[in-house]
Amino acid sequence: MPEDKAFYDNSELLSGYLAHRARPDNPNDTLERPLFLELAGDLTNLDILDLGCGNAAFGKEALLQGARSYTGIEVSQSMVDLARQMLADTSGQVRHESIETWRAQTEQVDLVSSRLALHYVENLESVFQEIYEVLCPGGRVIISVEHPVITSNFESLAEGRRTTWLVNNYFKPGARVHQWLGNQVTKYHHTLEEYFNLVADAGLELKHVRESRPKKSYFLSEEEYERRLRIPLFLLIAACKPR
Template sequence: MELMGDIAGKKVLDLGCGDAEFGVELLKQGCVFYEGVEGSLNMVQKAVSVLDRTTSKIHHSSMEAWDFPLDHYNLVVSRLALHYLENVEPVFKQIYNALTEDGLFVFSVQHPILTSSVQSATKSARTDWIVDDYFHTGKRVEPWIDEEVVKYHRTTEDYFKELKNAGFTIEELSECSPRRENFKSDEEYARRMRIPLFLIFACSK
């Protein structure tokens, strides 16, 4: 939210919008139109219900297959979704073309330190983490409740280069340094200070 700045009067596209609760918040803050793209039909149905009677629209589509309109949005956001794409550069280029002049693209991904090795995904409330195969990018298969989830590991440098290749100027980068007021205990705050969970880019057209 800090990296997006004032969104009053802006048209916003949310890629991987999930249940669109985030869209409700953006509309409350004054965005004039919220549009979401979501690959899960269950989430699309939830999003449509959540956004009933608002200036919004939800599309059931993958990011790769969706037909982006040209020069249409002031702001494009994506929260913890792009690390599920095998190839992000074509999507970055589509986003660039869909933004108006001086438009902003803000997205978060799981931090590459965590996606590098699936061994760090097999235990909750960790007190140690394994960083391995960092520069061997590509497919990772993680266990998730009796299922397997496919993610694609990229380095921070990879994201930077692919954004530059798409034409973006990187304005800000954040690793979401923890703030004590967001944690109920000193112990959990101290644990979260040990390793970054998220990586966020804010990029301008």
């Protein structure tokens, strides 16, 4: 994702993104976060590695819950700066590198997380192999990505706020370029089958699959809740390394 590596390093884009994330009923907080935390469960005494950590808000939350250690991997220097500010009063660490170039130290962590980052990576086979290597036996991985029915086609996004979702070219893998926050961004489409096979081929055991079904209690707007019932926005997968 070379053109995306500096995406958040543009100050105007970063400000736009942070404003986007602060909106009421934003999908990250209403759909992805509750399911991710449910799958993560008790974080006490866990060593955690977070691929594509963003501002490391999860890291701070995990450490406050009793995680033993937290290391974030992040390619954007602006996000690294925000993450280090977030973790300033904790033992958490952030490394400035890409998911593609990150290499595991064998059997080092209890939990690998990656939240809404892997759909920016074209070749995921080596990433999942590295995840397997870095996990202790019995360790877990939890990922969230944009759902394949979303990444298959972004044409309906050109209309502005989506009222329809076009699923097209689903079985054609690869790059999908579209406009987001006023700038061009590239995401990579992977089918459900691909994600499940990546887990299995890496030697991991699939435990849970969730498709961001909305819960009304997380929404302020009835209209937005009803809108999110129409199509799964995110896919979450939890797996573990056999003991």
